[in-house]
Amino acid sequence: MKLPKNLPNLPKNIEKIQLLFGKDEVDMVEFSSIIEKDSILSANILKLVNSPFYALKTKVSSIHQATTLLGTTILRGIIMAVVLRKNFSIDLNIYGITQNIFDEICFSRVKFGNLWIKDKKDIDIKNTLSALFLMENGKILMIYWAMQENITEKFKKLIKAKGNTKAEIELFGMDRYLLASILFKKWMFDKNFTDMIKGTLSPETKEQRILKVIITLINTKSILGKENIKKALKLVEIYQMNCDHFLQSINQMKAEIS
Secondary structure (H helix, E strand, O other): OOOOOOOOOOHHHHHHHHHHHOOOOOOOOHHHHHHHHOOOHHHHHHHHOOOOOOOOOOOOOOOHHHHHHHHHHHHHOOOOOOHHHHHHHOOHHHHHHOOOHHHHHHHHHHHHHHHHHHOOOOHHHHHHHHHHHHHHHHHHHHHHHHHOOHHHHHHHHHHHHOOOHHHHHHHHOOOOOHHHHHHHHHOOOOOHHHHHHHOOOOOOOOOHHHHHHHHHEOOOOOOOOHHHHHHHHHHHHHHHHHHHHHHHHHHHHHHEEE
């Protein structure tokens, strides 16, 4: 299988965070302590957390405070975003979006996921929410790959002509979610997580179906737009999920972000 060259290893301090997430319960004090030992990482995280996008009512001045307000799942996603941005200097405009839009999509998916699946007992909630935050980073890897191959303009034109997935498969032989799963496997994410992501577009498990519904509902076209809701609701019906609860979760999120 052909892959991008020089996919980076995970920094040693982030490896410790990954080991924490391998446990049933993440120790928030230990989690915060590991991050705080890296002053540059801490500063970058606090810069992101205090951006207008997260709309926190008070300024966050410590990693512990950020963990308390946002939770370990979102903060883990922010950490991975910081690591990715450090390793990959790319222009998301190839996919027709900005970094702010990219961040908003990732955060909104987790927010909606929390509302919709938080009480479900028969799914892997922790990995599902992490996947919702991190899976679109496959776009960053695809652009990095296109830059290596000197085909960024060709890739951009093909996306406009055929859409994201068809362009990815035609040029690289895989979609962004499979590529993301390969990096995350290298970065010590557990097998359930990586398998969940790589099967998103052809879902077989309950978790993959949830991912498919949410990426249909919240994507670069819109966040909770009418057409997206219509398409996502159709999937909910096909997967024999509770339509009323799904629509209630949409209305609740709309109320929270209005």
